[in-house]
Amino acid sequence: MASVSVQSRDYDTAAEIAALTAGRTDVGAVVTFSGLCRDDGGTLEALEIEHYPGMAEGEIARVCAEAEARWPLQGCRVIHRHGAIPPGANIVLVVTASAHRAAAFAAADFLMDYLKSEAPFWKRNRRRDAAAGQPEWVAPKADDADALDRWR
Amino acid sequence: MASVSVQSRDYDTAAEIAALTAGRTDVGAVVTFSGLCRDDGGTLEALEIEHYPGMAEGEIARVCAEAEARWPLQGCRVIHRHGAIPPGANIVLVVTASAHRAAAFAAADFLMDYLKSEAPFWKRNRRRDAAAGQPEWVAPKADDADALDRWR
Amino acid sequence: MKALYFAWVRERIGVAEEEIEPPAAVATLGELMGWLAGRGENYAHAFENPAVIRTAVDRLHAKHDAPFAGAREVAFFPPMTGG
Amino acid sequence: MKALYFAWVRERIGVAEEEIEPPAAVATLGELMGWLAGRGENYAHAFENPAVIRTAVDRLHAKHDAPFAGAREVAFFPPMTGG
Numbered sequence: 481m482a483s484v485s486v487q488s489r490d491y492d493t494a495a496e497i498a499a500l501t502a503g504r505t506d507v508g509a510v511v512t513f514s515g516l517c518r519d520d521g522g523t524l525e526a527l528e529i530e531h532y533p534g535m536a537e538g539e540i541a542r543v544c545a546e547a548e549a550r551w552p553l554q555g556c557r558v559i560h561r562h563g564a565i566p567p568g569a570n571i572v573l574v575v576t577a578s579a580h581r582a583a584a585f586a587a588a589d590f591l592m593d594y595l596k597s598e599a600p601f602w603k604r605n606r607r608r609d610a611a612a613g614q615p616e617w618v619a620p621k622a623d624d625a626d627a628l629d630r631w632r
Numbered sequence: 633m634a635s636v637s638v639q640s641r642d643y644d645t646a647a648e649i650a651a652l653t654a655g656r657t658d659v660g661a662v663v664t665f666s667g668l669c670r671d672d673g674g675t676l677e678a679l680e681i682e683h684y685p686g687m688a689e690g691e692i693a694r695v696c697a698e699a700e701a702r703w704p705l706q707g708c709r710v711i712h713r714h715g716a717i718p719p720g721a722n723i724v725l726v727v728t729a730s731a732h733r734a735a736a737f738a739a740a741d742f743l744m745d746y747l748k749s750e751a752p753f754w755k756r757n758r759r760r761d762a763a764a765g766q767p768e769w770v771a772p773k774a775d776d777a778d779a780l781d782r783w784r
Numbered sequence: 785m786k787a788l789y790f791a792w793v794r795e796r797i798g799v800a801e802e803e804i805e806p807p808a809a810v811a812t813l814g815e816l817m818g819w820l821a822g823r824g825e826n827y828a829h830a831f832e833n834p835a836v837i838r839t840a841v842d843r844l845h846a847k848h849d850a851p852f853a854g855a856r857e858v859a860f861f862p863p864m865t866g867g
Numbered sequence: 868m869k870a871l872y873f874a875w876v877r878e879r880i881g882v883a884e885e886e887i888e889p890p891a892a893v894a895t896l897g898e899l900m901g902w903l904a905g906r907g908e909n910y911a912h913a914f915e916n917p918a919v920i921r922t923a924v925d926r927l928h929a930k931h932d933a934p935f936a937g938a939r940e941v942a943f944f945p946p947m948t949g950g
Binding site: 503513592 | 645649662663669671676731741744
């Protein structure tokens with residue numbers, strides 16, 4: 481039932497919510513998570529996101545199936561972008577729909593934690609100052625492993 | 633910092649997300665919760681939502697301030713509708729923005745639990761079959777009290 | 785002082801708001817419900833089980849043992865079902 | 868069998884994918900990393916700390932002790948940083 485896209489182009493959050501709810505009267509709660517490209521230091525030109533085509537879609541679909549097995553969802557949509565993402569732009573969207581809010585919240589939270597640690601994407605920061613040399617790869621965060629442990 | 637509206641008209645989720653993120657590069661995570669009018673039995677004409685003008689806005693703002701004290705939020709927006717809401721239509725929107733996803737998720741979840749139990753709104757179901765008599769008031773759910781206990 | 789009623793409290797009483805002038809001996813919201821209940825059958829019906837009624841003073845939640853002296857506005861309503 | 872490399876594993880090796888034909892004695896992904904490390908300085912650099920490398924067989928996560936016999940595609944990459 482989940483729908484998964486891995487794409488370079490941006491997405492339209494409102495259209496994705498509408499796609500899960502239009503014409504239905506059994507959805508009581510929709511949660512969206514949008515991940516955006518931050519530039520805390522003011523030196524980022526773009527985040528470059530590499531992915532493993534085929535496996536990226538497959539892993540996200542697998543994680544969605546697990547969320548659907550854990551919670552009574554009426555809809556589940558994930559879009560993950562790859563390529564160059566400028567500061568302030570969208571990276572990832574998760575939308576979950578359910579009759580009740582607890583399931584929609586928990587499933588979206590779970591999906592993000594699993595995507596962070598299981599989906600084959602790798603980020604690196606391309607700085608404005610080219611003298612900074614090769615873009616550096618983003619290191620995984622210990623926080624993300626801890627977040628995952630909450631669901632085990 | 634939070635922005636609160638209590639209104640009869642519908643809202644535009646995408647515009648509300650944009651208002652919290654446009655022109656910024658310090659927001660890494662945006663969570664939205666949309667509460668929609670369900671009609672499980674297929675007999676609902678509309679949900680009628682009564683509210684206490686003045687106190688409704690005040691209570692929501694108070695709950696937002698508490699969320700902002702608990703989590704590092706960069707934006708917090710709540711819209712709660714009143715009046716007649718047909719099946720499938722929007723009732724309530726919560727949008728939270730933060731540098732990191734854990735704060736955005738927790739704050740949105742917290743806000744919904746508190747709104748359910750603290751904000752002065754009362755729902756009743758107007759059925760299509762007028763012979764059903766007066767619209768019945770919706771009873772509070774024990775689940776909602778339990779949900780609230782998670783934050784204490 | 786203005787008294788406001790919402791949802792089925794409003795329906796049972798038959799008005800949404802009114803001016804009230806309780807005697808000085810009525811000090812808390814709980815006592816005020818007791819005094820209101822004596823004003824007629826409609827009020828008695830609305831306040832027949834005061835334990836389930838929520839109360840507010842000047843648009844802030846307040847418990848039944850809270851005093852209301854000096855308030856501009858008191859309100860009585862069932863448990864809320866927003867969100 | 869196709870081998871795919873991502874992120875800094877790809878950068879260190881210098882190619883994104885290639886056909887490999889490991890000898891029959893190389894049975895697990897861990898052994899395969901050891902064999903690849905012997906193919907040149909670039910491979911040795913990429914696999915200098917195999918414990919940090921994640922591995923996949925036919926687009927599914929697999930542990931280092933997993934066999935890969937019959938696989939069409941194996942992949943080597945750093946811990947993921949998506950989301």
